[in-house]
Amino acid sequence: MTTIDLLYGKGTKRVTPPPQARPYVIKKRQMPILEDPVLAIRQALEAPLGAPPLETLARGRATACILICDITRPVPNGLFLRPLIETLMRAGLRPSNIKVLVATGLHRPNEGQELDELVGDPWVTQTVEVLNHFAERDEDHVDLGRTPVRGTVVRIDKRFVTADIKIATGLVEPHFMAGWSGGRKVIAPGIAHAETITTFHNSTFMAHPRAANCVLEGNPLHEEQLEIVKLLGGALALNTVIDEERRLAFVNFGEIVQSHLAAVDFVRNYAAVEVPRKFKTVVTSAAGYPLDKTYYQTVKGMVGPMDILEPGGDLIIASACSEGIGSRHFAEAQRRLVELGVDGFWQSIAKKSHAAIDEWQTQMQLKPMRIGQVQLFTDGLAKDDLALTGVEVVDDLDAAIARSIERQGSPDVAIVPEGPYVVPVTAA
Structure with missing residues (x-):
């Protein structure tokens, strides 16, 4: 049985894709480490x-x-x-x-x-x-x-x-x-x-x-x-x-x-890793501690693998969010996203000369949301904050992967354990 560890908080979160899955793990080539x-x-x-x-x-x-x-x-x-x-x-x-x-x-x-x-x-x-x-x-x-x-x-x-x-x-x-x-x-x-x-x-x-x-x-x-x-x-x-x-x-x-x-x-x-094709199911992380301390920073993990996500596919991300949603400014931008939807939020910011503080992160979240369905696994967000994410929240990564495989009709799953520190790109 294949298991993969995603960077999560100060440790890892293990995922075990279902038996019918064909995992494609995307990592950096091994870096040379400086001895001294x-x-x-x-x-x-x-x-x-x-x-x-x-x-x-x-x-x-x-x-x-x-x-x-x-x-x-x-x-x-x-x-x-x-x-x-x-x-x-x-x-x-x-x-x-x-x-x-x-x-x-x-x-x-x-x-x-x-x-x-x-x-x-x-x-x-x-x-x-x-x-x-x-x-x-x-x-x-x-x-x-x-x-x-x-x-x-x-x-x-x-x-x-x-x-x-x-x-x-x-x-x-x-x-x-x-x-x-x-x-x-x-x-x-x-x-x-x-x-x-x-x-x-x-x-x-x-x-x-x-x-x-x-x-x-x-x-x-x-x-x-x-x-x-x-x-x-x-x-x-x-x-x-x-x-x-x-x-x-x-x-x-x-x-x-x-x-x-x-x-x-x-x-x-x-960091830039060439991948031969796109996938209908992509699993990633927010790079673990300290980057995944907030949902604000988690958006980077959503954007990282966009190039290999098939339109209409599922992007599943794991992030500890140990400090919660992020700043009050970001929470307000997320509240507007939830209320207005993707298109409505974009229209509300499109002509502004100055962004409201931290709303640019919400704007970046629109990019993967326009491609497919974003799903979040976390144990760090309170109920009110979960409602502000604007994405589907899942409580079991393995089950979410299995559901995606069934819904998408494809056993191929791309997995990016290091999150936004690795950027997969499809071959030209």
């Missing part, structure tokens, strides 16, 4: 792409700001923050002039024990100041003007703007809007003002066919992010890639655009 991650990080800092070594760059500079992603990303901050900070200190920067800024975007702040977990190294919190970005605090931001083509007002956290050394850090993985996460995305939306975020997350951007997983060329979000980096005057980036067991597979450092593209070139060979 800390040594690899130090070597990256000494040999950057498109920039001098960090210690050389930092000599004679007074201040530095290092961006880290928020708790929704399993970034190995505990591996690289100390080497980064120690390099800056060797160059002469005082610890009091080095700030680590959590790039929350419009997400909630990470504080207390959660912040310690995020940073991953008590030495860091004992040595330098670690702060959260708050996108709705006007006084925390600097106006850098407008992007030249689309005219987005660019307001960025002044702690980063005014730093002599600006470093974005993050995880490079598929992203369902921006193509790939990391690099320029840690700056915008990471530390952008709400006005900036809600502009280039409006319905026009989100509906663009190139605003999709694994797509950079012609992607309007990516293009806008590059323009924001130019208005900022450039930055540095430390980019990481991890395997499905959260082990470091790749790290580089350097000029933010060049180093990010090099990381994308590496991870693309693993």
Whole structure:
């Protein structure tokens, strides 16, 4: 009997397709794991792409700001923050002039024990100041003007703007809007003002066919992010890639655009998986902890396998949702989806110049809903929140798979255990 473990919460959720099923499991090729991650990080800092070594760059500079992603990303901050900070200190920067800024975007702040977990190294919190970005605090931001083509007002956290050394850090993985996460995305939306975020997350951007997983060329979000980096005057980036067991597979450092593209070139060979055909039953996850803490983030898992879902097929997703639905803003957008339906919700946002906070995630949920039936397995949502999902809720994954096989008249089942960290694409 075939069993497959989906990433779910801090562990896995086992599925056992019925005997008549023909499972097609979609995983990354095995990544090469770095034997000495800390040594690899130090070597990256000494040999950057498109920039001098960090210690050389930092000599004679007074201040530095290092961006880290928020708790929704399993970034190995505990591996690289100390080497980064120690390099800056060797160059002469005082610890009091080095700030680590959590790039929350419009997400909630990470504080207390959660912040310690995020940073991953008590030495860091004992040595330098670690702060959260708050996108709705006007006084925390600097106006850098407008992007030249689309005219987005660019307001960025002044702690980063005014730093002599600006470093974005993050995880490079598929992203369902921006193509790939990391690099320029840690700056915008990471530390952008709400006005900036809600502009280039409006319905026009989100509906663009190139605003999709694994797509950079012609992607309007990516293009806008590059323009924001130019208005900022450039930055540095430390980019990481991890395997499905959260082990470091790749790290580089350097000029933010060049180093990010090099990381994308590496991870693309693993994360984008060619599949020979579409399926009427697709089973996936929301990538487990920390990504599946909320239903908001679960939408990424729904979008990930869209290319292999037959029209009218069933997309079954497992997500722990241990923190519930997500923000009150997202809950309100979901409430409107449930009340108005797919077409009605789209009509309500289609002409807005600025998105309401978090409604872009609901808009992205429309994409798989237009292809087939989305079904959710979770044990983390209260009854009221389940009603806001806008999808069918199932309480037994195995039974849901069996019903789908019978309803669809096909025994073939695509299974994506790692969720949105793997993007299956049909062969051209």
